[in-house]
Amino acid sequence: MCQLHTGHKNKTVWIVVGVAGGAVLLAIALLLWWWLLAKRPSAIDSFNKITANWQGKTIALFLDYDGTLAPKVDNPDEAYMSSEMREVVQELASLCATSVVSGRARDKAESFVMIENLHYAGSHGAEIKLIDETEAYEPARKYVPVINQARERLEEAIKEIKGASIEHKKFGISVHYRCVEEEEQELVKKLAKQTIKGFSELTVTKGDKVVEVRPKAEFNKGFAVKYILEQLARKNNWDSSQVVAIFIGDDKTDEDAFKVLWKRVGGLGILVNKKRKWTKASYSLEDPAQVQKFLQMLLSWKKKAEAEV
Template sequence: MYRGMKIPAVAALAFVLTRVSLASPGYWAHDCDGNYTVPSSYQKSLEQLSAGLPDAVSSSPDLFDKKVLGSWGSRVYGLGRCRPGTDASTCKACLDEAFQEAQVICPLRKRVYMYYEVCTLAFADEDLPSHSAVHKVATKVNGSQVPAQCSKVFDMAINELITYLVKMAAVSPHMSATGQKELAGGACTYSIYGLAECFPKMSAANCSDCLEDLLVVPFLHGHQSEWRSSLTCSYRLEPRPLFDVGKGGLATPGGKNGKKQVWIVVGCVAGALIILLVLLLLWWKLPAKRPSAIKFFDDIIANVQGKTIVMFLDYDGTLTPIVKKPERAFMSEQTRNAVRELAMAFSTSVVTGRSCEKAKGFIQLDELHYAGSHGQDIQLNDGTDPFQPNSEYLQIIAEATERLKEAVREIKGASVENNKFCVSVHYREVRREKDKDLLKNIVMRIVTEEFPNLKVTNGKKVREVRPGPKFDKGDAVKYLLQQLTNKHSWDSSRILPIYIGDDKTDEDAFKVLSEEGGFGIRVCKWRKRTAAEYSLKNPSEVKEFLEKLVRWRREQDQV
């Protein structure tokens, strides 16, 4: 039973270390915040939850349960789940242990999230989310990194495996999927095993959303072992099988060698816990969101001296506000003037999910380079032939567009847009939640069953269907940088690329820029997990930032 008592730090650390082992249930991460006092009615509600939730979860056919205990002011919301295939006794033992360790790791905390190999426990003084991946994401990385010469092919294989797992878990009756990817290339020979799973009773669309939201978190390149989990879904990558054949249980290290390493692990965990506490203290002091690119403009310019700035801009939500009807996403004349002046000062590209033709129609500026369909159609302003890495998908995208139009035509508010190498299924104007879920399920089912060479990705109130082979906004930025560097004979070591975007799809570009010596600016009003270094609140601030950048350039030219 959970007792909210204060425990001395040394005793708490000793308790944690004695409970750490290499065997199941396998604690690996936690998160906690908020405080309560003892004795209190909240404490009593929490004790009732700890006494009943493990039994309720372990006896449930889905190994999942949510409970709400206590009256207003002392109410506790609890959620517990165990991995599919876990026997009832192991499930109950894992959740019992989670409650016990919570009082040591997070004493007197109102909101606690405990992650184990076979179970997840959460309790809070507020309702727990049902399918939000960005809520309390935990990440664990083990193992050595692959050699530098193998990192590119290794990351490509990881991306392919995760994409497959997301698609299969979303349509699986058990909301889980496993897979394996083999790399055979001399020194770059690896076996990678993956697992993706969602909470029971989630819709296929919500499961897909949850897992794809996890992938927005910057990818940890080259690591052979990675585990990411939110409260409602997770994926795991390992260089060894994750399941014992025929048993449905997680494969765990064992034998004499494993037992001999326990003390080494205990020592490592002690150090890791100290580091974790320091990191948590630093995290609590972080600002609410990325620093403002306007307020920190001088800091940005300080890193520009002597470098060639290359600008990349998203369109919807960046140069123009998000609107209900995509065909009415017009850019203001003031913003058009700002972008025109920007293109005169710096090489500027628009990278958008729209087709190049639609983007040009909205922006009406010939000075720009355009990368449409999330980078699948790249057109430089010098009149050279477009670069279309997946041109063979043009016909299948057209077929998928017509099929999806037919499938969602009865859903009020839904619209389907052909963006040449991408089909955008919009649901911003769909009012009923059940209709939104229906639309997401229809898109996922049709693509999985009828167009297996395509993939589904998420945007703001939109499902986007793209060619299966990876080529995203990040790849488009790489290609443009290479072409522009060759065209203008730039010194590649003296280039500063800047990308401004507002959506999940822009995260691919943010990651690339961090590798290329540049940085991203995320357009968002609230705090978001992002690989960008700075933020702007809305398209109005984007225009202001572009105008400041142009004024600075003119001042430099005068000097």
């Protein structure tokens, strides 16, 4: 009788422990969720804190294009960066390793940025060209035929929707619907998703008023950042513990890069967005104008640091 009572008591204890443990895990999950959704501190206001331990370290700067270096516009072919932004990026590139990592095709990104001494990654990391290399690294080359087939199907699927457009890229497809009437925007997303279901090698991700179609393989902006860092470290004999890697971007597809840097010692993600949103970036800027201001501050800091060596 006493043994039965003891067993019942032990069972009760374990139930209580289990409930308490579950509550603790739930609390941790809620705290993490809250942190990921929290508005990040301003990278401008926090500049001195950010750079406090950078003296003597190598800076590797990674920049998205649309919404970061240039404002987002209805027609993606008219998304121009200002001459002032170009000037500060060009000057920074002469002092630290600077890369543009874009969802656009690499050649199109280059034609908009118009700066030669940069590393370029296009199509979300599916094509990467370093400054000193004549050939681009194209890990997604084998997917070109299936991407072309999917593009033809998508063009047919959305041809009747006014304002919808497809951006042609060698290693991916962008379906833009910023100019589509609001009541039809969900239809564009639905048609794109349904169309790509027939292509097992491709996947769909949603951005800001755009549906991105890419190979399912791990070619993303995080992949591009890792690849460029590894190549530059090998070529320049960098000590990875002494490298500060910064990525500035505004879109959901930039989260792959933020995730890589979040896990990396010396990694820093900066989200360009005025709103509170889920992110693994550590700091924020509101718009391209603030990006330019931050880059100007970084340039001034870098010049001063170089002069003190």
